[in-house]
Amino acid sequence: MWVYEKKLEYPVRVEGSDVRMAKFLMAQYGGPDSELSAGIRYLTQRYSMPTNMTKGLLTDIGTEELAHWEIIATMIYKLTHGVPPEVMKEAGLGGYYTMHDNAVFPVNPDGVPWTAAYVQATGDPVTDLHEDMAAEQKARTTYEHLIRLTDDPGIKDTLKFLREREVVHFQRFGEALDNVQEFQETKKVF
Amino acid sequence: MNKTQMALLKQIMEIGFTAIELNLFLDTHPDNSAAFRDFQEASARYRKLTEEYQRQYGPLYPDGQYDTAGHWRWTESPWPWEI
16 A cells, blocks of 8 residues: 655646746656656566565665656646646647647647556566666657756756656666576576 | 745655665665665655654545544545646
8 A cells, every 4th residue: 555645756847837947748658668657667567576675676766756747747737837828739738638628638749648558567676676667768869858958947957857867766776686597596497 | 835834845755765766676676785775764754754644734645543533534635736
């Protein structure tokens, strides 16, 4: 189970509305390397992990990803809140407005809805942890692109925090991979 | 949300994040005593600050301790995306 706390993991501060930036941020809300993909990926893979360290780490990082998903949602919400349809349309969100109004729905910047095909769980812990490490790198790259697409200091600050988390998670997954490989050596799996 | 409330909430977010970071580190370094000590300090401070915040401003999570007698306040305190 989970316990919800009524706070963000890191503050979100935005200067007014910026619908174009909100559209770009959807990469991390409903895209393949989004926080949603990350959370679902890790929380799904943990059931087939062989060691307590990896079960624990995937649970804890998966949970943190959901908090990041909430941070991205908050940014999109603040950047689009109360924005009229014509402004959404001008920013390339006419199709989005047609289907979702000002709701915060997981699509990528081009309107493609989130799908479970963005994640994998192979049942092989070495394969899954490699996927996780790659996912963290892909998310780091996406954050670097997003940081270049805005000059709002508040948005940049929050995105820099999220980028750093990708780096830390990559490091932790590498340690978990060592742990799994040591475990497989002792068990002589192959 | 007024400045004093915001300042206390930010302190909670800061120490809460410290605890998250140390939690992940300890997952893969379970015998690191310095990190363990830091985690204990962070979580004790987190408990203290969240108690103080909730006594003044209402619940951060629904546990019934910080509602006015007979009135459910959980849904009334500000939502994170509206702050």
